[in-house]
Amino acid sequence: MNQPFILCFIDDDEIYHYTVTRSLKSLGLTKKVLIFSDGEQAMWFLIDNIANNENLPDVIFLDLNMPVMNGWQFIEEYVKLKPKIGKVITIYVITSSSDPADLERAKVISEISDYIIKPAKPEMIKGILENLERTIGSTDGNFFFNTTADDVT
């Protein structure tokens, strides 16, 4: 099992993009990373690569408050798409919303593995990834920075 381990971040916050990539870098985790500014863009990527398992992410870190398609709407669409995807994708919600209502809502969605409140320190991300690697068992991969349409403020 020497497949590259692909991470996906969906968030509209540019600074967050910066801190995440920097965290990964500082942790020395050289992984393939996908970054999208809203749910819709991520969705289009999934649909485009539905047949290519090697391109699909293993983990998605999803923000809730986003323009055009927010986190909830993304999950809805993802549930519809899931049967066609031939890969196990783990989804974490990572958001600045500490609203209990949002937490409750996330709990009842089985596709969401955990709910993380920002700021997510590099150590926290490291722990999650190590956990996942243990279950999936892949180590090496190329660090790959993907920038898609990123012009949204």
Added chain:
Amino acid sequence: MLLSNHQNLRRSSFLFVLTGIFIILLGGIGAAGWSLNISVLKSVFPSYATMKFNTALCVITSGLCFIMLIRYDDLFLKSLFRLLLVAFGAFSLISLSQDIFHYSAGIDQLFATDYNSITRGLPFPGRMSPSTALCFSLLAISLSGIDSKSTIYKNVSQYLLHAITLIAFISLIGYLFKVPYSRKFSFFSTMALNTGISFLLLSIVASVINFNLGFTRFFTGNGIGNIMARRLFPGMLASLIVVGYISIELQRGNYITPEFAVVLSTVTFLLIGLFLILGTLVAMNRIDLKRTEAVNECLRLNKNLEEIVLQRTRELKHSNEKFIKIFNANPTCIVITRLDTGEYADANPALVEMLGYTREELIGHTSLELSVVTPAYRQYMVDNMNNKGFMRNEDGVFKDKNNADKHCIVSAELFEDRDQKYMMSFIYDITERKIIENNLQDTKKSLEFLTDKLNNQNKQLLSFAHIISHNLRAPVSNLNLLVHFYKESTTQEDKDELWGNFETVIEHLNSTLDELLETLKIQEDIAKEREALSFEKTFNGIKEILIGQIKESNAVITADFSKAQEIVYPKIYLESIMLNLISNALKYKSPERIPEITITSDNIAGEAILTVKDNGLGIDMARHSENLFGLRKTFHRHAEAKGVGLFLTKTQVETMGGEISAESVVDEGSVFKITFNKMQA
């Protein structure tokens, strides 16, 4: 009517007719005697005078006449009655005239030959006796006048009947006392026994027809004299006849002398008279006693009645006093009006006080004349009275002298007094209660309004809390991480890079705080000064501000403010609202279409409404309706989309008590609708 004064008309009529039939029968027997030549039928006893055939005919005729007199009602029978009356009257008169003028008219044996008289050698065979003829003449006259309208004629008829009775009676007494058949007595003695009976019966019965005239009136009626007459007369008559008969027989048998016979009869009659008087006396005393008792009873009853009347009067007076007290002291208005005219008959002090009219101003005037009630309400009350007879606790409005409304609860009752219908109304003034009720309602309304407003503010506060948690946490957490990296960074280059990011975050934080502060400012400005603003003028101002974008996009903007031209609203807000909506419409235009923007004002149920319609990109309402007006919510990847405009607009509209809603179809356009002042109803 002939028998109109008879109490039992059927019985009287029956008895009269029966008498008539009996008379006809007597005459018939006589006539039969002549036809069959049976002497018993002619004279009862062979030695007595016979009822001549002419007499028999006259008896039958008079009997018929009598029945007709009683029973006739049609004109024909009346005429026949008169004819028969004239016939036997004339016949008997001719017969009588023969005796007076000593001639023969040839009627004596016209129908039958009188062999009896011829064999006995009596004069004028077949001729009826002069007394009989006289009686028939009198009877004819009497019967013709018995139902006359003239009292004199009626009286004459009555006395003629009495004369017939007398003549017949004398004849019959003659037979009874066996008075010798002599020349001197011949006038009476020549009348046959059966003829005499006929006359006696007929004359007495006929005299009963007018029982209140002549001697008959002695025996009829319930007067004490009448009773006495009825008791005494039969006894007197019988005793006289018996005494006379006995003394005549004794004298005839030569037991006593004629003089003694007279003495004997006189004394006997006196003695019998005494007993008769005694009997009458006892009877009369008994009657008198009864009368006295009746009088006493009557007096007693009268006294009782008087006491009852007094008692009733007292009770009535008492109840009347009670009523007057209830009427005058009642805090409820009581008024009595005539049902037909509505005229006030009486009004109690409570009503006088409520309406402000004096009692004198009310009484005699109608409620309509004084406009106390409307004609429709009065009619309603009258209808109630006529249909049900009462009203119970119904609402009514009355006007007092100052034309002020009095809200009342009304009950009413119908009653009659001296054939006049009246309505007694009980009116309870609840005007003050009504006012308080209205005040309460107003207070309730304003409380509800306040509650709505508070709820609204609460909602705003809640969403504000959300905004803070969502929009401030993100930059703060970013700062956190950046600080973390900064501490760990070793190269100056790295530090510079981080520093640049710090600036971005702080800028972002700053603008977010500015927006929040602006929102807070709006919410503080609830009492912002409102002024009358023209939609048209405001719109023109906005157009000038946006002139650049409009020209650039070739947008076609149409406005129609004809339905609502003005609004009372804070000037800055109206401008801000219009600016945001129109600039949004321009900003999110479709790249494939020339923008068309329509702005209309409307007035629905007193609420000013502003609608802004465009043909732009539209918003996916299924996805975004929840967040449409949220802070930092954007729906298009547009460089200028900040998610602030609609949020501010909503805050402004809601703070001023209005409402904003949107409809949209992707790639067709959006409609934003603002209802201003919704809560200031």
